[in-house]
Amino acid sequence: MIQKWRSRREGETFRRSVFVKLLLSFMSILIIPVVIGSLLYGRMEQAMIDNAYDSNQALLQQTRVSVDSRMNEVDQLAAQIAFDPTLQLFLYEENNRASINAYTHIQLIKSLKRYRTLSPFVDDYYVYLKPSDRIVTTTVRTDPVTFFRDMNEYSNLSVDEIKSILSHYNLRTYLPSEPIRYDQMQRNMLTSVFSLPMGDSTEVLGSLVVMIDEAQLIGQLRKSNQRNTDFYIIGDDGQVLTTTSASRDAIDGIMPRLGGAKGDFTASFGQREMLVSYTKSNQNNWTYVSVTPKTIVLAKVNETKSLAMVLVLLCMAGGMTVAYYLAYKNHRPIRELIHTILQGKNMSGSHIRNEFAFIKNELLSSIVEEKQMRGMFSRQKPVIKSDFISRLMRGYVDTARLTDTDYAFMDVSLPHPHYGVILMQIDDCRRFVQEDTEREWTLVRFILINLSNELLAGNGYAIELERDRVGILLNVAEPSAEEGNELDRVLKAIRSQMESKFRTSVTVAVSGMKTNVGQIAVAYGEAVTALEYKPLQAGDDIIYYEAVKNIEHHYFYYSLETEAQLMNYAKSGDFINVEKVLNQLFEINFQSRSISPEMAKYLSSELMSTVIKLLNALNMDDETFFGGEKETFKYLARFSTSEEMRDTLKRLYRSICDKVAGERSDHSELLAVKIRSYIERHYASNELSLTSIADHVGLNSSYLSTFYKKQTGHNVTEYITALRMKEAKSLLEGSELTVAQIAQKVGFANDIGLIRVFKKTEGITPGKYREISHKEGLDNEAVL
Known part of the structure; x- marks a missing residue:
């Protein structure tokens, strides 16, 4: 229970840190296309609005040109009527009373009627004569009261108000359209007033009134209206002359914004957003305005927006699910x-508040430990x-078995094809x-080593061997080691500087040059042999093996180093190298040196002593190897030739090496059995791992994996999995345990791990396997 609470507590801690960051990261990626879509929608909406503005402006421009043309016809009509001679006679009635009679009134009516054909845009017109206070139309002459009350009645203006307007100066004054009862009908009319005589503002003698049917003025706009657009024509005094809207006052709030020659903007009309476009006429200073509901223009866009919002919500829901899954998975x-x-x-009880900080701290700690280890390694x-x-x-x-990696690890580079060994004996440093x-x-050794490394210039490595001896491993391009060459000059320089600067005498012994790394040990033996000739050299302290190898010897060569080599190779079961050392030993003593028969007996005793020491070290019965011979020292002495002695020694050492190799093979088999037995006992534990197995058998985990693979043909993990799958199938077939319970019994932490491995190895899930096995069991029972 405590463990479950702890796992839940750790899980909550994880979700509050890295999990939340991962989730927010995936969510931010999800939001990016939503934001881009919103921006694109805004651009599309603005494009629709701009398109509506362009359309409205085009329509307004078309209307302005058409209306300006019609207004120009009105101006021409007004000009011709104003300068009519008969009308001029009545305007100056006081001066022309003698000429005015009933006939002249009829002439005036006829003259006015004559102008009706000049403009089909004009519905009617009449003249107000101020001196006589009379109204003259194209059909009748009457007084203003009768005319404006019975014949041309304005809905919003009284007779006095109309007379006041007609009595004052008007230069192309336009009255807003209003309902006028006219010819027994009521129509919206736009009234245009021109003072007479035209252009004289000091003395107004009358007015010409032109009536324009509003339907003629905005009929074309209504035909072009496909988006419920309202149109307004505003006079130069700011009054709405005519409109297609039901309310003239709707645009009062936007009047201050109609200042330029043309423009477009968005305005609020009550609760509705409107797209407003306007343009001005240079001819009469009229302003043409169109007002379109924004919702009409964006109707299709809003439909698409609604659909897009639904899709976005669905995508957000799906995206959040996927983001949660990815965050959990990552x-x-x-x-x-x-x-x-x-x-x-061993920190299982620790609580982690921030995983990244924890991993960082552990990584830094590991780096510090690695640096410390590297520092320790570099010092060593x-x-x-x-x-x-x-x-x-x-x-x-x-x-x-050495590889380039091994040499690099040891910081040793041997690029040249020839090898040799130099031994430097410190004779006197008092x-x-x-x-x-x-x-x-x-x-003293430090000085000699550094001086040698400096003068060899990368052609060798100088090291300590003994208290008074330094060794040099040569690696040179030229296979010459003799007096007078470059190497000889270097060695003489070393001896000379040690003598002159440090007052230390040194003897140098140089081996012959070899052509492969495997012969370095032979070269070392030659250098040791050369050093043994020091007492025989008269004043020459650089001794070359090539110069002394053919000298007649009265003693045999069998150094402690050679004996150690033989024993070490034999203990490791390496007969190939044992054979090499024996061949070298017999070549030096019986071919190069030609030792006497007496010395051969002593050498035989020494060689047999080495064999006995080797058998004792390996706890082997010596009589087994000597064919029951109890006096083992006589075993080699009975052979008359060196070849027989060498062959016998080789047989002895081969038998010892085979014995060692066989024991190693038996040990490996026993170790493999031990590993397999441990796995079979503990495979049901989820704590079983390569490390725990390696700790049990006392091996390194990486070596254990390689060893077991080599011994059995399959790796440790495969064997553990096979055992667990076998037990899982048995439990699935013969028990009612759940998959989770079976997972616990066969060593998995949870059922997810069992399902994944089971499906990978068997090709089906545990549940499907149980279903198939139960079905086969029922079929078998039915057959029986």
């Missing part, structure tokens, strides 16, 4: 990583390098040291 490896870290560092690297070169020279390294302490000897 967060899962982080949780598993953290749990692995917690388990690996010279020691490791020196030890590797020392073992390489003495033949303790299996050169056949003039340099004072107390003969280990510290002073270390300083």
